[in-house]
Amino acid sequence: MELFNAFVVSLQSVWNDSGFAAFTAGNGIMILVGLALLYLAIVKEFEPLLLGPIAFGCVLANLPCTGFFDEMGVMMAIHYGIANEIFPPLIFLGIGAMTDFGPLLARPYTLLLGAAAQIGVFVALAGAMIMGFTVQEAAAIGIIGGADGPTSIYLSIKLAPHLLGAIAVAAYSYMSLVPLIQPPVMMLLTSKKEREIAMEQLRPVTRFERVVFPIVATIFISLLLPSIAALLGCLMLGNLFRESGVMDRLSDTAQNALCNMVTIFLATGTGMTMSAEDFLVPQTLMIIGLGLVAFIGGTAGGLILGKIMSKFSGGKINPLIGSAGVSAVPMAARVSQMVGMKAKPGNYLLMHAMGPNVAGVIGTAVAAGTMLAMLK
């Protein structure tokens, strides 16, 4: 009998300490959300490298009694990297090392398209304020329109850390849905004749220009907006690794090993912020809706300026490259290429769209820096 009692007490103790005893309906819903995101990542291949770890982090965050954030361990260390703005600049280091700034240097006026596409950020900001978010929360939500995951995370940590999970998920979800969201807006705002415009070959860019630009841009923008010096400095440092021609090993590490490692940490850590108590609130739905508005607004802004530039250039610029002004490197440029090819087979817009695409990354970082200066 004593043995039986001890057995029952032990079982009861195991049950009481288990996650099952503390499991809530909210946890169940969030685990289903995590599984749905995993499905999108693995089966539908929507940004699997990002959505996969985000989704798994979401599942982990909703397992009760794990004590992830009670004492220092791997999960707390990952969270530390997010909460202290360590990972977003490191991701930018990899992006810089992977990105060719040549098309931007060959056609500097495409920077204007990257600037115009930021309008979506402020349309969403206004919408969020109308819906009752504070100005800081609205700014963090609006930056989703920049279609730049690391910058969205960077700004939300600084202005609205409690919204990080919803903002990151919205930003990365819409980035993965760029091929679905942008084409209807592009078709709506451009005529077939405009979409068929074939652009002239880009001029060759010298190594001197490629090396000097990241240095000059870092000094200028970081002096003007010091709050984004870490983000922009890492982007340009990565690009300098790539273009200098003498730092190939660093470039290789930044764009492969380091970028992959930081992606795992950043994405898993972002998923870990999606706990039921933080995520299952009405604001999350609003943020996801506003993110879509921001994305569409940004795409439209770039396209409209693209149309204006096309008119002024005498039809030499295909306005489709304007939609690539919403960062999302290089997905948005690929969408410009795809829609251009559909209108006129053999019309290669990819390299032309990379200019506004890179400009969009810089533009979103500048918009984030300006908002930090104004609102923090």
Place this chain on the structure above:
Amino acid sequence: MGHPVTTNPLIIMLINMTVVFIVLICLMYMIKLIHIVDPTKPKEEPAPAAPAAPVPAPVPEPEPEPVVEEGIPAEVVAAIAAAVASCGASGEIRAIRPVNRDGWKQSGRMGGLNLG
């Protein structure tokens, strides 16, 4: 968190878009300036002068065949020639021969990697 400068979304939008455009326009001019001062850019071809009397086109001399050392297959020669041409090199391939990798040179290269 400090006090925001303004909470009017329209003013925030106007100020931000102005700053974004100004910064990116400044960058645009910086890129143009870098291009202007670039000492390595290829000199632009001078504009063609007034058309002169037609000169009979010189008969092109046959290009000398590159010297290819024994043991290098024709596919390798073709691949090297294609790679050189794709880099935009304007010269010609004079010779193709395997690099003499003796032990000392190899050791020097490994040392240069500084993997330790």
